[in-house]
């Protein structure tokens with residue numbers, strides 16, 4: 332029998348999307364910009380995630396449309412000749428007078444925020460943190476090499492593929508910058524992310540034994556929680572916060588003020604403009620959250636969070652180790668002294684926390700910490716009463732609510748986003 336292509340190999344839909352007849356199995360998620368549906372139409376052969384953004388003359392919608400176009404452009408770039416296994420690619424896109432829609436591979440494992448909440452104590456073991464961070468470093472490296480700064484790293488934007496490997500999603504806040512000028516190392520040290528046959532592990536042997544304990548601890552926990560049917564956390568923190576018009580001019584330093592409060596870097600809070608180092612800062616926050624179950628600078632409100640980002644040093648509970656050292660070096664407030672500023676991802680890959688990682692073989696790991704069960708996808712046709720009619724779905728969204736409008740002014744977007752985050756975190 333012919334071996335199926337590796338999951339990260341580029342797939343494209345063989346038929347064009349016919350939006351009129353498209354029915355979705357379910358809604359996968361709803362963000363600030365659009366709604367993501369799971370679609371499995373036999374005509375296409377593979378289930379896929381379809382992100383749909385409604386066009387409108389309303390200013391807010393116009394912004395969504397602008398962001399949607401940008402995201403499609405980025406996904407197009409990512410679908411080029413050497414795609415990353417840890418980044419999505421564009422399967423197809425569609426536009427009519429009402430909607431912009433695009434299809435990307437479906438990730439049945441949910442996001443890292445949901446996954447973390449399913450763990451005992453809601454934290455990942457250091458071995459699992461290493462696995463996910465290694466893949467995320469490679470994803471960011473790929474983006475930076477293309478001159479793209481991601482600017483929205485957070486667990487909610489890291490999805491688990493069927494294979495258990497991760498992929499980033501949500502590129503509407505990304506921007507192009509002048510490509511990083513890295514003092515290049517000799518070519519023999521260049522880490523090739525291409526599929527490498529033969530090996531099945533990414534750790535060297537000495538580390539493997541030690542880490543196996545941690546890794547195997549992972550499986551029963553995930554499996555047992557799966558059985559308990561724990562509720563999927565909503566995608567919690569919503570970005571963006573935008574106070575300046577973002578610039579799309581290639582090579583310009585980006586001064587837009589964007590991101591998710593707890594993940595925003597000091598230079599962005601200060602409005603100094605920012606560079607690729609904002610992604611390395613966010614990687615530090617992400618590592619901290621994966622390890623401790625909370626972000627290091629979270630305050631009672633945005634003002635306090637930002638003050639903490641600028642002034643407070645991260646607190647580390649317990650014995651210091653390579654992971655806490657890595658976090659501390661990523662959470663360096665001065666971006667020019669931050670790990671990754673000088674030589675990008677290579678500096679991070681060389682940190683002792685990753686010393687046993689075989690970077691070339693990441694995609695060959697046969698036992699990622701969590702592999703979604705086939706049921707997670709739910710693509711086998713369990714359509715809710717014939718599925719979701721996408722056009723109808725948006726019509727219903729537009730329908731006036733039966734509750735009379737409140738005489739009070741509606742809340743500004745950002746506090747309501749914060750509320751969304753808090754409520755989702757207390758659902759567990």
Ligand SMILES: Nc1ncnc2c1ncn2[C@@H]1O[C@H](COP(=O)(O)OP(=O)(O)OP(=O)(O)O)[C@@H](O)[C@H]1O
Nearest residue numbers: 359360361362363364365367380436437438501566
């Ligand atoms: N490829 C995918 N496979 C499975 N689920 C997905 C996929 N893409 C997106 N989702 C789900 O849909 C949600 C919303 O997607 P996404 O973050 O891309 O939308 P958005 O409108 O840009 O959100 P945001 O408000 O964070 O900018 C995600 O949190 C995730 O749960």
